[in-house]
Amino acid sequence: MGEEIKEKKRKLSEEEKQEKKRLKKEKKEKSEKKDKHEKKEKKEKKEKKEKSEKKEKKEKKDKGKESKQEDKSDALSVSGSYVQSAELSSVPQSEVDEFFKKNEVTVEDPRSSTLRPLLSFSHISLSPKIQQEIAKFPQPTPIQAVSWPYLLSNRDVIGVAETGSGKTLAFGVPAVNNLVTTGKTKGIKVLVISPTRELASQIYDNLKNLTDKTNLNIVCLYGGVPKDQQRKDLVRANIVIATPGRLIDLMNEGAVDLSQVSYLVLDEADRMLEKGFEEDIKNVMRSSTSPDRQTLMFTATWPKEVRELAQGFMKEPVKVSIGDRDELSANKRITQIVEVVDPRGKEYKLLDLLKKYQSGSKKDDKVLIFALYKKEAARIERMLESKGYHVAAIHGDLSQQQRTAALDSFKKGRSNLLLATDVAARGLDIPNVKTVINLTFPLTVEDYVHRIGRTGRAGQTGVAHTLFTENEKHLSGALINVLKGANQPVPDELLKFGSHTKKKEHGAYGAFFKDVDMTKKPKKITFD
Numbered sequence: 001m002g003e004e005i006k007e008k009k010r011k012l013s014e015e016e017k018q019e020k021k022r023l024k025k026e027k028k029e030k031s032e033k034k035d036k037h038e039k040k041e042k043k044e045k046k047e048k049k050e051k052s053e054k055k056e057k058k059e060k061k062d063k064g065k066e067s068k069q070e071d072k073s074d075a076l077s078v079s080g081s082y083v084q085s086a087e088l089s090s091v092p093q094s095e096v097d098e099f100f101k102k103n104e105v106t107v108e109d110p111r112s113s114t115l116r117p118l119l120s121f122s123h124i125s126l127s128p129k130i131q132q133e134i135a136k137f138p139q140p141t142p143i144q145a146v147s148w149p150y151l152l153s154n155r156d157v158i159g160v161a162e163t164g165s166g167k168t169l170a171f172g173v174p175a176v177n178n179l180v181t182t183g184k185t186k187g188i189k190v191l192v193i194s195p196t197r198e199l200a201s202q203i204y205d206n207l208k209n210l211t212d213k214t215n216l217n218i219v220c221l222y223g224g225v226p227k228d229q230q231r232k233d234l235v236r237a238n239i240v241i242a243t244p245g246r247l248i249d250l251m252n253e254g255a256v257d258l259s260q261v262s263y264l265v266l267d268e269a270d271r272m273l274e275k276g277f278e279e280d281i282k283n284v285m286r287s288s289t290s291p292d293r294q295t296l297m298f299t300a301t302w303p304k305e306v307r308e309l310a311q312g313f314m315k316e317p318v319k320v321s322i323g324d325r326d327e328l329s330a331n332k333r334i335t336q337i338v339e340v341v342d343p344r345g346k347e348y349k350l351l352d353l354l355k356k357y358q359s360g361s362k363k364d365d366k367v368l369i370f371a372l373y374k375k376e377a378a379r380i381e382r383m384l385e386s387k388g389y390h391v392a393a394i395h396g397d398l399s400q401q402q403r404t405a406a407l408d409s410f411k412k413g414r415s416n417l418l419l420a421t422d423v424a425a426r427g428l429d430i431p432n433v434k435t436v437i438n439l440t441f442p443l444t445v446e447d448y449v450h451r452i453g454r455t456g457r458a459g460q461t462g463v464a465h466t467l468f469t470e471n472e473k474h475l476s477g478a479l480i481n482v483l484k485g486a487n488q489p490v491p492d493e494l495l496k497f498g499s500h501t502k503k504k505e506h507g508a509y510g511a512f513f514k515d516v517d518m519t520k521k522p523k524k525i526t527f528d
Helices: 002-080 093-102 128-134 142-151 167-182 197-211 228-236 244-253 275-287 304-311 343-357 374-386 400-411 445-452 470-485
Strands: 105-108 157-160 190-193 218-221 239-242 263-267 294-299 318-322 334-340 366-370 392-394 417-420 433-438 462-468
Touching: 105 142, 128 167, 128 197, 142 157, 142 167, 142 318, 157 167, 167 190, 167 197, 167 239, 167 263, 167 294, 190 197, 190 275, 197 218, 197 239, 197 400, 218 228, 218 244, 228 244, 239 244, 244 275, 263 275, 334 470, 343 366, 343 374, 343 433, 343 462, 374 392, 374 417, 392 400, 400 417, 433 445, 445 462, 445 470, 462 470
Parallel strands: 157 294, 157 318, 190 239, 190 263, 218 239, 263 294, 334 462, 366 417, 366 433, 392 417, 433 462
Antiparallel strands: 105 318
């Protein structure tokens, strides 16, 4: 009996043990399951959180991109994306064709965009301050009418037009308008480079009329005057007009930062890309590193020698030509008279011409006389003053102050006679010059075209009287071509020198230059 009870007790304790074991196992499994579940939940929660953060980040990034694009498109709608006005779109095509034909306009555009010329100021919407300033002119000149739509579309442009055709405002108006409308005026944004001090000052005066209506600061940099004031002006400058020499000087000093320049103009570009200036211009181009820089080149003549060089500085430029500018041609409104004379009689001939062009009703007419060298100019100045003439003079022996005073005196009519070397031939806009006298023919026919272009400006007529001697006979062929191209009479004495055109000489080697292919191996010569 006692054994049975003992057995029962043992069995019960075994069962209890088993039960306890099972419960423990269940508890453990339950706990593991719970941990597993919690871990899973935790993991899912974490993944969810990461996913949501990622999504948030992406949304933020996309939003930023969108706003950036909006900013960009806003900027474009203001400064870069030119939109043709409804009024211009409604002009009949026949009227546009007539404008192109009448003004001998050619446009070469690698992108083949066909932007219509602005036949009236009402065809364009500029900043009210700029619009008000240009409203004093009757209508855009041909170079302005054709180039503005491309310039306002942020395109690189080569503008080739005769002297006195309004090139300064052609590049100046879009430059100033761009700065006013975008409000992006930190640092130097516009740089205009010009070959001479006089021309730089003239561009400065023209553009200052535009900037005076705005809060923009413009500075003119040229040599022959102290640098201190120019350095001070540069601190606040948005627009800089400069000659290459002084600009490079101030760049080397660290006084000029061109990294923000978004609009760069070479005025008289053919001269700026000649041997004398080429290295300076390359330095300037390397220093203006803005990726969205717009590059413009404006000139009256565009010789083949500089075309290839210009391409290296520009991105898909649009070439706008007014008149047949590939062939060297003169303004057709200028009456050209060429006399072949004895070199020894030129001074007496000059006195006769002054009597002819400044007597009677013409006594107050402005006459511009060109000499070739500064010594010749100084000699003629003394001779004319001894004959009672009041002469203003511009040549290299005079200080910048004297040159500026002389030009001012001639412009304002205090003196009606200006004697100059070729420093005054390019670009200078002197109102109402009735006659240009070439006492000595220049070194190139390009310079002749620039010289005579000081008269017959802005739609007016003028006379260019040239004294030609046997010493210049190597240039007779090129001069005959210019005269024929402008439908002017060619004197028989000039034809006697021959109508061949001398090959252009090399800047360093003169007439002895040979264009040799340096890639070819030299031939070995053996002697018996």
